[in-house]
Amino acid sequence: xxxxxxxxxxxxxxxxxxxxxxxxxxxxxxxxxxxxxxxxxxxxxxxxxxxxxxxxxxxxxxxxxxxxxxxxxxxxxxxxxxxxxxxxxxxxxxxxxxxxxxxxxxxxxxxxxxxxxxxxxxxxxxxxxxxxxxxxxxxxxxxxxxxxxxxxxxxxxxxxxxxxxxxxxxxxxxxxxxxxxxxxxxxxxxxxxxxxxxxxxxxxxxxxxxxxxxxxxxxxxxxxxxxxxxxxxxxxxxxxxxxxxxxxxxxx
Numbered sequence: 001x002x003x004x005x006x007x008x009x010x011x012x013x014x015x016x017x018x019x020x021x022x023x024x025x026x027x028x029x030x031x032x033x034x035x036x037x038x039x040x041x042x043x044x045x046x047x048x049x050x051x052x053x054x055x056x057x058x059x060x061x062x063x064x065x066x067x068x069x070x071x072x073x074x075x076x077x078x079x080x081x082x083x084x085x086x087x088x089x090x091x092x093x094x095x096x097x098x099x100x101x102x103x104x105x106x107x108x109x110x111x112x113x114x115x116x117x118x119x120x121x122x123x124x125x126x127x128x129x130x131x132x133x134x135x136x137x138x139x140x141x142x143x144x145x146x147x148x149x150x151x152x153x154x155x156x157x158x159x160x161x162x163x164x165x166x167x168x169x170x171x172x173x174x175x176x177x178x179x180x181x182x183x184x185x186x187x188x189x190x191x192x193x194x195x196x197x198x199x200x201x202x203x204x205x206x207x208x209x210x211x212x213x214x215x216x217x218x219x220x221x222x223x224x225x226x227x228x229x230x231x232x233x234x235x236x237x238x239x240x241x242x243x244x245x246x247x248x249x250x251x252x
Contacts, residue, residue, distance in 0.1 A: 034244055037145060040107040041071045047102040048077040054095055055084035074107055082114030089122045096123055100131045104146030116153040128154040129185045136192040141205040144196055148208050191224060197231055210235055210245040
């Protein structure tokens with residue numbers, strides 16, 4: 001039986017900040033949970049309502065949700081959209097741009113997969129990652145945060161044939177080949193995050209972007225070395241604000 005490398009709710013928790021695609025197994029390190037950004041449901045719910053009109057026009061909010069907080073309503077609506085989208089790949093492809101825009105406004109770091117998974121299934125990992133990189137480069141602060149949330153779930157998972165292979169980090173050749181085929185986009189994403197981090201003035205957005213920045217300068221091309229040094233200096237100068245990123249890089 002093949003085993004798949006997956007992560008739970010707070011995805012970068014098991015992802016080294018160096019950008020290494022191999023998950024670290026058996027590391028006895030206490031990692032702080034990454035909280036969801038508050039208030040994202042305000043912009044998210046209208047986008048979900050638009051998607052419901054397209055994918056599940058006869059659906060109505062259950063009576064039990066009456067009086068519930070907007071955040072909880074969004075969770076129920078997203079679940080229904082994810083179910084309907086999975087059942088209609090043609091409609092998913094037709095409205096992929098609307099779905100991706102909703103995804104990058106998502107409120108939950110794990111729930112976002114309900115929108116990303118069918119997009120990856122129907123349009124492929126490369127399409128999804130290209131869209132995410134576009135939002136990191138050109139999106140609003142809220143969209144940039146959502147794009148980093150979506151990135152984890154846009155990647156093909158590494159699969160392992162045995163527990164020994166898991167411990168030794170030896171994935172199946174097929175799963176490694178699928179991941180390697182997207183190496184150009186991983187580099188584009190890493191570079192886009194660095195540029196977005198320096199261009200951003202919002203502390204919260206910078207904090208989310210920092211989770212995908214490597215402190216290793218060799219991860220970046222020569223043209224971005226000065227930018228990387230500047231970003232690294234900003235992060236190390238404020239270790240409390242960037243403690244989640246520093247934990248994941250082994251310096252927290």
